[in-house]
Amino acid sequence: MTEAQGVLGRRRAARLGLAALLAAGCAPTSGPAPLDRERATALLDRRATALRERDPAAWSATSATSTGQDGLWARLAEVPLAGWAYRVTGVRADSATATVEATLRYRLRGEDPAPATARRLLGLVRHEGRWRVRSEEAAPGAAQLLWDQGRVRARRGSWGLVLGTGSAGQVREFARLAERAVPVADDAWGGDWPRRVVVLVPGSLAGTAALLGGEPDAYRGVAAVTTGTPEPGTPADRIVVNPEAYRELDSRGKQFVLTHETVHVATRSVTGPATPLWLSEGFADRAAHRAAPRPLPAAAPALAAAVARGEV
Structure with a gap:
């Protein structure tokens, strides 16, 4: 190899080394690995x-x-x-x-x-x-979860748990209703049930519908709905309140509704799609009315008016 060839070889190696350094310097910096x-x-x-x-x-x-x-x-x-x-x-x-x-x-x-x-x-x-x-x-x-709708307040006792996105006073009110409802349901039904309820109180009708995975019109005028399954090894039933309908009720009506829904929780293990509606709803009504009796014309005004007109 001549001296000129040696010089050219060293220059070529230097250029290759510089190119490698530049390539390394221009490569993107390492970041988080691709998400899988x-x-x-x-x-x-x-x-x-x-x-x-x-x-x-x-x-x-x-x-x-x-x-x-x-x-x-x-x-x-x-x-x-x-x-x-x-x-x-x-x-x-x-x-x-x-x-x-x-x-x-x-x-x-x-x-x-x-x-x-x-x-x-x-x-x-x-x-x-x-x-x-x-x-x-x-x-x-x-369906949404209650905490998707805002900060949740909680109140619990021997009767169960109330979770709500409204005021502390509203949560306390439903806790008082639940405290009265559980012993009434237990007295009416007895049997093997947790003797506790979970009550969810969203801030609006739209919030109620979102928790139930439906449209607001389907729950307009419905004060509360109980969700659950009779299958073993499942989470506790949830009583989902419609606060807008609840505001239209007097104190007796508010207690009646929550007691009615608590009876559904108590009877869940023995009811299902095959249970006649008149039986499951009628029993829950009967238990709730016994705890807060009122005259028939006040409890069922439309029925009382029809009977008075002879429309039996």
């Missing part, structure tokens, strides 16, 4: 653990939002949770944002013998070099 189901599951597991243990630092490490008044952390502050866990069912992601579909399983402490489930949609963003949760809401077509 495994990584989404790990993130939501950490989030669930932080919520169960009420660890604000751990929660903040998974969240793109603060633990302030409007966040899920604050909205759940008074809710007595015995369980909270996600099962990821789908992930859609790009370089900066992601949408995660998941099934939430949660239990209310002292009330739910088994977890309640809800389909959820979580929005994620890349934040400070990590994937974090920006939002959580009901999945399309799924």
Whole structure:
């Protein structure tokens, strides 16, 4: 090799080395790994653990939002949770944002013998070099949870649990109604039932419909609805209140409605789609009327008027 060839070789090597250095310098900096189901599951597991243990630092490490008044952390502050866990069912992601579909399983402490489930949609963003949760809401077509509608107040006792998004006074009022309703239902039915109720009090008719997964018109004028199943190993029934219809009732009517719905909770294990409506509703009415008797014309004015006209 001549001296000229050696010089050319060294120059070529230098140029190649410089090109490699420049390429390395221009390469994008490493960021969070692409989000897949495994990584989404790990993130939501950490989030669930932080919520169960009420660890604000751990929660903040998974969240793109603060633990302030409007966040899920604050909205759940008074809710007595015995369980909270996600099962990821789908992930859609790009370089900066992601949408995660998941099934939430949660239990209310002292009330739910088994977890309640809800389909959820979580929005994620890349934040400070990590994937974090920006939002959580009901999945399309799924019913809302009470804390989707605002901060929840709680009141509990030997009779069960009231959760509401309204004022503390409103929650106390329903607690008093529930305290009177449970012994009446137990006296009328007895049997094997928890002798406790869970009452959900949203802030509006629209909120009631959202909790039940329906349209507001379907519940207009309906003061309360009880949801549940007679199957064993299921969460506790929920009595879902329509506050707008409740406001139209007098004190006796308010107590009657909640006692009626509590009787449905008591009889849940032996009733189902095959139970005649006149039997299940009639028994609940009878028990509630016995606790707050009133003359027939006041209890059933339309019927009394029809009988008076001879329209038997």
